[in-house]
């Protein structure tokens with residue numbers, strides 16, 4: 427059933443895990459390419475379309491290079507991501523810097539590197555515009571539209587910290603006029619799930635209305651929020667329908683505006699989620715009075731989405747793909763609750779088997795940590811029928827690297843604790 431959603435087969439994953447060792451992440455470049463092409467095709471009616479891949483979803487330099495090769499630009503949220511993008515070979519003008527709540531200094535640093543900056547609050551806009559009126563700036567608008575139903579990933583609504591409220595447009599215009607700065611782009615990113623195209627188009631209308639206030643626009647950036655299926659039956663964004671509806675509306679706006687603007691998107695999850703697989707070995711099969719636990723050689727230090735967002739990642743047993751299906755609770759080794767999935771029907775699991783987590787391309791490795799002083803896993807790119815190691819497993823040196831151990835600090839001093 428799930429074969430329809432994912433294409434890398436178990437033989438390949440088993441081989442890659444045998445060669446590079448689990449736990450590890452495997453990414454399928456063909457899947458990334460087909461997603462990129464699907465989105466491009468959906469908006470083919472728009473003369474000037476720009477996709478800026480959101481680096482934070484999966485920021486390995488080889489992935490960034492692949493995106494550049496496909497013709498993508500880059501959306502970044504920190505100065506370090508900007509630097510990664512430059513290192514990967516992106517031209518500064520193909521990078522947009524869309525941070526939230528960063529210092530004026532960091533924005534100035536990005537602007538000095540020549541990347542397009544995007545400002546999302548009036549305080550910094552006024553300061554930046556006063557000091558650098560010649561640097562064109564994109565502004566992030568909050569249209570106050572609720573997208574999706576999950577409070578952690580809806581960023582356009584009234585209480586959200588993201589963007590400049592549409593109700594503050596008069597103040598924004600005053601700042602632009604007084605500083606003489608140039609606004610060359612306008613942007614929104616309403617949340618991570620476009621479930622209802624009608625809601626998205628409604629938010630877009632607010633953006634078009636706002637855009638009319640600015641005479642020097644080069645682009646309108648609609649952010650992202652393309653939803654991909656995580657399990658059978660999940661609703662996904664109908665990008666083809668969105669492409670037709672928003673594309674036509676955008677072209678009409680450009681006619682009224684009197685200029686062929688660039689329509690920009692910043693997809694992260696859409697491009698890489700389904701291309702990723704996380705493979706981990708089962709350490710222990712533990713029967714309790716209420717369930718059977720499969721405990722893997724991993725935890726939320728490697729894949730936090732199930733615990734952080736309640737995300738449901740499909741789990742399969744790639745060591746026994748034809749075994750009898752049984753119910754399991756798949757958990758990790760972290761000394762806290764770290765449940766990957768409850769009551770999952772999985773082909774019978776034995777200790778030592780390899781489990782595979784699907785949709786492990788977006789916000790998985792990039793959210794990994796060293797909690798419990800564990801190593802972060804390796805990453806492998808499956809490209810043109812071959813596995814390429816793109817990040818090594820960490821080692822003990824990675825855990826101790828930046829720790830400073832002042833010599834003699836606790837030597838020759840009596841214990842502070844009374845042990846008598």
Ligand SMILES: *Cc1c(COP(=O)(O)O)cnc(C)c1O
Nearest residue numbers: 480615618650651692693694695
């Ligand atoms: C995270 C982010 C994205 C990507 O969102 P996805 O849901 O992964 O497509 C796009 N734009 C901005 C500004 C972001 O912060």
